[in-house]
Amino acid sequence: MNDSIAKIWDLSLKDIKQSIPEHTYQAWFESLQPVSFDNGIFKINVPNTFHFEWLETNYKDMIVNVLKKQVKDDIQLQFLIKKVEEDDVNDQDGNDLNNNYNTSRTNNIFPHGNEYSDRNKCIQLNNRYTFDNFVEGPNNQFSKVASRAVAESPGNTAFNPLLIYGGTGLGKTHLLQAIGNMVINDNPNKVVIYVSSEKFMVDFISAIRNNKMNEFGDIYRKADLLLVDDIQFFESKESTQEQFFHTFNELYQNGKQIVITADRTPKELHAIEERLVSRFLSGLMVDIQPPDYESRIAILQKKANMDDLLIPEEILDFIAKNITSNVRELEGTMTRIFAYSSLTHTDITLSLAKKVIGDILSIKKNNVISFEAILKTVAEYYNLSENEIIGKSRVKEIAFARQIVMYLSRKLSGSSLKTIGMKLGGRDHTTVIHGHNAIDKKIKKEKKFKKDIDTIKNQVDFELY
Ligand code: ADP
Ligand code: MG
Helix, strand or coil: CCHHHHHHHHHHHHHHHHHCCHHHHHHHCCCCEEEEEECCEEEEEECCHHHHHHHHHHCHHHHHHHHHHHHCCCCEEEEEECCCHHHCCCCHHHHHHHCCCCCHHHHHHCCCHHHHHHHHHHCCCCCCCCCCCCCCCCCCHHHHHHHHHHHHCCCCCCCCCEEEEECCCCCHHHHHHHHHHHHHHHCCCCCEEEEEHHHHHHHHHHHHHCCCHHHHHHHHHCCCEEEEECHHHHCCCHHHHHHHHHHHHHHHHCCCEEEEEECCCHHHCCCCCHHHHHHHHCCEEEEECCCCHHHHHHHHHHHHHHCCCCCCHHHHHHHHHHCCCCHHHHHHHHHHHHHHHHHHCCCCCHHHHHHHHHHHHHHHHHHCCCHHHHHHHHHHHCCCCHHHHHCCCCCHHHHHHHHHHHHHHHHHHCCCHHHHHHHCCCCCHHHHHHHHHHHHHHHHHCHHHHHHHHHHHHHHHHHCC
């Protein structure tokens, strides 16, 4: 490590220290060590998986921002999990256990070494996402079986493309990357590319801007297995869809495997071209549902084992009974309970768990009224379909209901203008502001209308329970 990295890191730490409580700083920042800073990627060593997850969920943006300030440029941040001493042999397994988020995988992804090194950023697989670590239950069994079949013989099953869909935090990315990890393990020579749809789009746009369309095409053309995450992001992005369509066809015709995920079925994706939807539908579509109680317990147990945590059964039971909809929240809750206990030096007890979960549930109640709940309620109230509201119609009643959704989402859901616009069929954030203001004005002018809005609000609240 050279001096300048140390200096950048020192100055960044000073910044961080000023903006968070001392004990938090000591708990999460003092043990970090900068490793390298190349090609815009700043790498930091963290002591263990637990520490990694905590930083990743709570402080990553903050660290990126202070680093950017020091470097005066865009940077990417990468955490490496420090190897424990006995692992210096670096056998097949050591890599998995102690260096979960290591970038070494990326060399495998493009077996030709540095040729594509500048692309490595977008194609990392997380070693933790394996089939073994994926707890199976009635909610996801079929998806897991299909994913495994694809991973065993990519391109040689009837499941091409394989589309995995389901709500957020239910394990789509996990399964997608598990396929990639297994293929790389079994056939190190296969070229596996994992990309989020957002990344695909950003790269595509920058390729156009920099006159590098050929290189962009070449990268994807080389894939034996292309994994594309969250394709709902392609909604309303016409030229990106067009480009993806070509990429898709080329790979498909050459017998390469494609797996995609989405948060809805292709039919429910708005503003995605028909021909692309029909491509998606030509393979196999599998869904993931929220886990049942037994699966939730099994997931918590697995997570506890992986992180070497001992958590009493009654507490697992309590978490599983209270956090029901989403695996990410389930894991997050456990991480929080553990963090709380280690920061306050108290044992993990049921009352501690109750306190932490109570906090989480009250945050949920106060903030996380979902866009979906609002959309549903407004549609019902005005006797319209959700699709009409999201769609392109300019019929007065529909446009009006749409503006109410904009207004309430802005007020109640805590989503950004951009997100609201995106969910409303890919509208611009200025349209959302305009809609919000129009309704705000009307509420102030008309008592009766204000009552309508209050009624809708109450119903949205009701939707939550
Ligand atoms: P999605 O992509 O559907 O939003 P993720 O794949 O990111 O969800 O999953 C969120 C978290 O929950 C990840 O840490 C993932 O490992 C974990 N997870 C989800 N489903 C399972 C499962 N069946 N078994 C174990 N962990 C799971
Ligand atoms: Mg995901």
